[in-house]
Amino acid sequence: MAFSRSTLFLLLGAVIALLAVVGVSLQRETASGTGLDHLSVGHDSSGHESPGPKLPPLTAEEEAFAEALWPLHQEVVEASAGRLTSAGMTFYADDHDANRLVGKLTPLRQIFHDAQQKVAAIAVPASLQPVRDRYVALLVLYEQSAAEMMEVARDGDEGHLINAQSKSEHAAEELVKVGDVLWPGEHKPN
Amino acid sequence: MKTMVQGLALAGALGAGSLALSGATMPAQAQAPVCSVWLAEGGRFMNVPMGSFMPDRAFVPGSDNPMHNINLVDLPVNIGVIKCGNEIILADSGWKQAEYHKMTHFEHFTPLPEQLKLLGIDSADVKKIVIGHAHWDHAGQLLDFPNATLYVQREELRGVEWALNYPNPHISAVNNSPGGCFRSPACGFEPLTLEQVYGKVLKGQAVIVDGDMEISPVVFIHPAFRAHTPGSQLLEVPTSVGKLVFGSDAYSSWEGIRDWMPANIQQTDTVQQMLAYEKCYKITGGYNNCVAAHEPLTYTDKYPLTKNSWAGPNGSHFAEIALAPGEKSRHP
Numbered sequence: 001m002a003f004s005r006s007t008l009f010l011l012l013g014a015v016i017a018l019l020a021v022v023g024v025s026l027q028r029e030t031a032s033g034t035g036l037d038h039l040s041v042g043h044d045s046s047g048h049e050s051p052g053p054k055l056p057p058l059t060a061e062e063e064a065f066a067e068a069l070w071p072l073h074q075e076v077v078e079a080s081a082g083r084l085t086s087a088g089m090t091f092y093a094d095d096h097d098a099n100r101l102v103g104k105l106t107p108l109r110q111i112f113h114d115a116q117q118k119v120a121a122i123a124v125p126a127s128l129q130p131v132r133d134r135y136v137a138l139l140v141l142y143e144q145s146a147a148e149m150m151e152v153a154r155d156g157d158e159g160h161l162i163n164a165q166s167k168s169e170h171a172a173e174e175l176v177k178v179g180d181v182l183w184p185g186e187h188k189p190n
Numbered sequence: 191m192k193t194m195v196q197g198l199a200l201a202g203a204l205g206a207g208s209l210a211l212s213g214a215t216m217p218a219q220a221q222a223p224v225c226s227v228w229l230a231e232g233g234r235f236m237n238v239p240m241g242s243f244m245p246d247r248a249f250v251p252g253s254d255n256p257m258h259n260i261n262l263v264d265l266p267v268n269i270g271v272i273k274c275g276n277e278i279i280l281a282d283s284g285w286k287q288a289e290y291h292k293m294t295h296f297e298h299f300t301p302l303p304e305q306l307k308l309l310g311i312d313s314a315d316v317k318k319i320v321i322g323h324a325h326w327d328h329a330g331q332l333l334d335f336p337n338a339t340l341y342v343q344r345e346e347l348r349g350v351e352w353a354l355n356y357p358n359p360h361i362s363a364v365n366n367s368p369g370g371c372f373r374s375p376a377c378g379f380e381p382l383t384l385e386q387v388y389g390k391v392l393k394g395q396a397v398i399v400d401g402d403m404e405i406s407p408v409v410f411i412h413p414a415f416r417a418h419t420p421g422s423q424l425l426e427v428p429t430s431v432g433k434l435v436f437g438s439d440a441y442s443s444w445e446g447i448r449d450w451m452p453a454n455i456q457q458t459d460t461v462q463q464m465l466a467y468e469k470c471y472k473i474t475g476g477y478n479n480c481v482a483a484h485e486p487l488t489y490t491d492k493y494p495l496t497k498n499s500w501a502g503p504n505g506s507h508f509a510e511i512a513l514a515p516g517e518k519s520r521h522p
Contacts, residue, residue: 074364078381079354079359079362079363079364079376081381082354082364082379082384083354083355085388086347086350086354086379086384087351088388088392089350089351089384089391090348090351092388092391092392093344093347093396093398094348094398162392165389168385169385169388169389172380172381172382172384173382175381176380
């Protein structure tokens with residue numbers, strides 16, 4: 001638009017240019033709308049597709065396993081997973097304090113280690129055995145990730161963080177997938 | 191009559207003055223770079239209670255008051271696609287975790303790289319991603335953009351670290367509890383999302399921003415701390431329709447900005463959210479060019495900035511907001 005007006009200045013002279021400016025202003029005013037037509041929701045509701053295939057409901061035995069695992073998952077594992085990642089990010093991007101990093105990771109490593117045994121101790125129906133195995137495996141990954149990150153304090157090589165992050169990222173992906181089987185609806189939008 | 195003549199004379203004088211000024215400034219304006227901007231709908235949260243989105247507009251059964259007669263709304267997840275010269279910038283990156291979609295009444299998801307392809311953009315060409323905040327529905331899909339540099343506020347990372355480690359478990363609670371996360375300070379910072387942000391940081395593909403920053407000529411980040419999360423940020427982009435400000439969830443609702451009402455309160459200080467609204471008014475001269483992340487009216491005439499819209503894959507939408515000189519329209 002500015003280019004057009006500039007061209008008009010050159011070609012058509014002052015009076016026509018002023019008219020063009022007035023015209024542009026009027027056009028913008030018109031385009032801005034009145035602001036009074038907001039009082040009803042008008043989103044396009046056409047073309048909505050049905051949600052994806054729903055998972056079959058869990059059996060009573062499966063529900064019992066999911067319920068038994070839930071407190072550990074919700075109160076311990078998910079929170080610890082976020083703390084592990086955040087600890088690494090804070091170290092790398094903010095404080096570079098290796099001792100502080102180790103101070104955060106030592107209890108987290110233990111949490112993931114202990115959680116493996118707690119999950120293994122929960123009675124599981126055969127149908128969910130693979131799910132439980134995946135859950136234990138992701139806990140192992142988190143434990144390994146914590147251990148690898150702590151190596152930074154030993155030799156100062158921040159390459160450990162990259163190796164550790166590949167493990168924790170895979171574990172986080174698994175956490176979502178396993179959670180989808182056991183607790184559909186556990187996450188809410190923000 | 192005399193007055194009229196005087197008035198015309200004055201108008202002529204003002205016009206001449208304006209002409210002189212315009213003549214002096216127009217060349218610079220003509221050369222000022224502007225960007226092309228599109229919106230891509232990453233998906234849509236279905237049937238969200240209006241009162242949980244905008245508390246001041248909570249539904250009252252039987253009410254004919256337009257403020258209170260909407261029960262449920264569908265909230266789009268809007269992603270800004272910005273092209274400045276040859277540089278592609280994203281404002282937010284939506285979310286990807288397919289498993290979450292089934293959990294959250296989320297529909298019309300299409301992978302962002304596929305959407306960009308329909309806009310004629312290769313995901314490998316995306317150079318910068320500015321996340322308005324690090325919640326999982328705005329900072330997903332980062333790994334699909336291997337050449338992109340992430341921009342995130344240091345204040346956001348510190349806020350996450352503080353919240354997740356707060357000793358009171360009610361305050362450090364993450365948001366996977368049935369029924370919602372109850373807006374705890376740690377709500378929305380899911381492990382996988384944090385991993386993707388962390389991955390960018392470790393690979394040297396992240397800029398940790400402290401407040402304001404010019405990320406490319408004429409494109410600016412502005413802090414909006416606590417307007418939605420601890421380190422929320424805005425993105426100012428010049429276009430042929432004036433400056434735009436992308437607000438992510440500091441601007442969840444365009445109607446909220448227009449009517450000065452808080453929306454989508456999470457880790458939100460409503461005072462800071464209103465100051466973020468004011469920032470858009472100051473930068474753009476009004477509310478029309480504030481780009482909201484979840485405005486239900488997006489892609490309709492009722493949100494004029496986004497009215498030039500069309501249907502995308504899987505029931506999603508696109509909108510063409512502005513084109514730089516020489517840029518071709520993507521509207522089919």
